[in-house]
Amino acid sequence: MKKILHQLIIFGMIALIGQHAGLSQTYRLASPSKKTVVLVKVNDKKELVYKIEQQGKPIVDWSNMGLGLQKQVLGQQVSILKQQKRTVNEMIQWRLGENAKIMNHYHELTLNCQSNSYPFQVIFRAFDSSIAFRYVLPKPTKNQVEVIKKEYTTFNLIQNFTLYQYNEESVFKPTLIDSLTKTSDFPSTLTHEKKYLSIGEADNRSYTKAELCKGMEPHSLGIAFRKDSVVFDREFTTPWRTISVASSAVELHQFSDLAFRLTTAYNDTIPNWIKPGKVLRLSLNTKDGLAGVDFAAAHNFQYIMFDAGWYGAEFRTSSDPTQIIPELDLHQVIAHGKEKGVGVILYVNKIGLLAHLDEILPLYKKWGVAGFKFGFVDGLSQKGITWLNYAIKKTLDYGFILNIHDNYKPTGLSHSYPNLLTQEGIRGNENAPDAFHNMVLPFTRYLAGAADYTYCYPNSIKSFSNKLLVSRGQQLALSVVYFSPLQAIFWYGNPADYKNEGEIEFFTHVPTVWDESRYLQGEIGQHISVARRKGTTWFVGTATGFNDWSGKLTLDFLSAGKKYKMSIYEDDENFKTIHKRVMTIQKNSVVPFNIKAKGGQAIILEEIK
Structure with a gap:
């Protein structure tokens, strides 16, 4: 009996030691350069729980x-049962x-876990200066449904960062996270001295809209659901949560394609019919x-x-997107567009889309329509x-390019659906943003992906002074600084009024997609300079x-041994028009600039053959 008791005590001690070891084991995943862990x-x-370090110093x-x-919280009463690791190193064209x-x-780490008896996985990916993670849940048993009522992911930061708080199309309000009273959208940018963080989201296909909120601990952030819970009846994968770290504001842009990289790729070559470009909005006649x-x-x-x-x-349910108002001979315009190589995009509101999508897809294809603009969609709920x-996906299958407006924001889905060229989810020119707002956008919302800013450049008839709070030069510059494969230019203007050809010449030349981009200088809310290349021609905003x-x-990005024609478009002294200067330069030439408040400068650098 004593021997048996002695064995039971030993087995119990071994079990306790094993349990303690399981609790204390730390799983480590480092980025390819090993600087992010x-x-x-x-x-x-x-x-x-998790922790993030950058070059040996804690960030989260x-x-x-x-x-x-x-009925339970995944993340409590947890056991980690298994780990798997793999590495991905690919070049995406x-x-x-x-x-x-x-x-x-x-580098990727998958942990098989269970809370009590409920199994789940957490997948981590470590990029240089970025960490991403998501949850994978099993299919509910016995034909039942499961509900995610809350997400308990937290971000316990090491300092009281300033967060640039915003929601969809609102203004930005720099706020210390310990004083945060509102939610803030993904991606949100945070700053503290020389540290810059971006907390984002990727690959949201069937979740609800989640936002950052003040956490329970000092210097912490949590996650709040905007509108509803998440219901699922099959194996379910949540969106990625991402944390990126930079030592300067412009360095944040190495993560502007992170959501794209975290999303499943389109399984074929991008079809030739998917064409980027500039868009002109017209009166309805x-x-x-x-x-x-x-x-x-x-x-162009x-x-x-x-x-x-x-x-x-x-907004009327009686309005039918299969019918065209009498003032507009749409078929004649589409035919004329085909002769001139200009495609026609049609707007359809959520009400019309929900009632008629399956009907209008083949119909618009028959008409020869090039693309859709979805309006007033629901980007807030799981449904x-x-x-x-x-x-x-349906618009891709039918061969239409797509622009989604209002509260929808990108989470990298263009990688799966390349016809999704742009979306709004931004306070653009139609909402009269000021110069501060314009200088915050490149370091915040644009880190999620493309955005349709809807420029409303002045013309000979209208100044749009109620909408345009910055200079003409800044408008030109922003068409380079801001990225969108579809750029809506002259948002409120009638084309017949644009007699100022010298001013709008830059818009004729600037492309909307690029072979190479470099963020040269900048500070959030203050200023920015970006250079982008298409072919052998560089554009600088x-x-x-x-x-x-x-x-x-310093033009060190130019090709050595080549000369370039440099055309500079900039504001005159009174912000009344655009002046153009032309000179010849080469690699490493230094070009001084002196830009007045709310102003801007745009440059074209064309290689001289």
């Missing part, structure tokens, strides 16, 4: 992970982006439609668009986001916020 463990409360301290289901070649190199096609062709615009109203009042994923900005551009 995520650590994962089960703490002494049996909670799943031990923080909780987990999801609140109907992409003709619709800021760079034609995108390096995707990361035949005369302006035909004249708009001619203007677009003469100014690839598309015209008919916005809300072409099939009737957009709305799930439907949008379905609708994006430089703009400033509420203060004058003087500096120098």
Whole structure:
């Protein structure tokens, strides 16, 4: 009996030691360069927690992970059962982006876990200066459904960072996270001295809209659901949560394709019918439609668009997107566009889309329509986001390019659906943003992906002073700084009024997708300078916020041994028009600039053959 008791005591001690070892084991995943590390463990409360270090220093301290289901919380009473690791190192060829070649190199760790008896996985990816993770849940048993009522992911930061708080099309409000009272959209940018963080989301196909909120601990952030819970009846994968670290504001842009890289690739070559370009919005009548096609062709615009109203009042259920208002001979305009190489994009509101999508897809294909603009979609709920994923794929299958407007924001889905060229989810020119807002956008919302800013450049008839709070030069510069494969130019203007050819000449030349991009200088909310290359020609956009900005551009990105014609477009002294200067330069030439507050400068550098 004593021997048996002695054996039981020994076995119990071994079990306790094994349990303690399981609790204290830390799983480590380093990035390819080893400078970015995520650590994962089960703490002494049996909670799943993670920590992020950059070059050996903590960025995110031990923080909780987990999801609140109907009957339990995944992330509590956790055991880690198994780990798997792999490495991916690939070069993505992409003709619709800021760079034609995108390096995707990361290390991956998958942890098989269980909370009590409920199994789940957490997948981590470590990129140089970025960490991403997501949850994978099993299919519910016995034909039941499961509900994610809350996400318990937290971000316990090491300092009281300033967060640039915003929601969809709102203004930005720099706020200390310990003083945060509102939610903030993904991606959100945070700064503290020389540290810059971006907390983002990738691959949201059927989740709800999640936002950052103030956490329970000092200097911490949590996650709040905007509108509803998440219901699933099959194996379910949540969106990626991402944390990226930079030592300067412009360095943040090495992550502007992170959501793209985290999303499943389109399984074929990008079809030739998917064409980027500049878009001209037109009045809803035949005369302006035909004249708009001619203007677009003469100014190197690839598309015209008919916005809300072409099939009737957009918010009335009686309005039918299969019918065209009498004032517009759409078929004549489409035919004229085909003769001139200009495609026609049609706007359809959510009401019309939900009622008629399966009907209008083959119909618009028969008409010869090039693309859709979706309006007033639901990008806030699981139902709305799930439907949008379905609708994006349907437009791809039928051969339409797509622009989604209003509250929808990108999470990298263009990698799966290359016809999704752009989306709004941004406070653009139609909402009269100021110069500060314009200088925050490149370091915040544009880190998620393309955005349709809807420029409203002045013309000889209208100044749009109620909409345009920055200079003409800044408008030109932003068409380089801001990325969107579809750029809507002259948003409120009638093409017949644009007699100022010298001013709008730059828009004729600037492309919308690029072979190479370099963020040269910049600080969030203050100023920015970006250089982008298409073929052998470089374009540079430089703009400033509420203060004058003087500096120098060193043209070290040009090809050695080549000479370039440099055309500089800049504001006159009174912000009344655009002046153009032309000179010859070469690699490493230094070009000084002196830009007044709210102003900008745009440059074209053409290789001399």
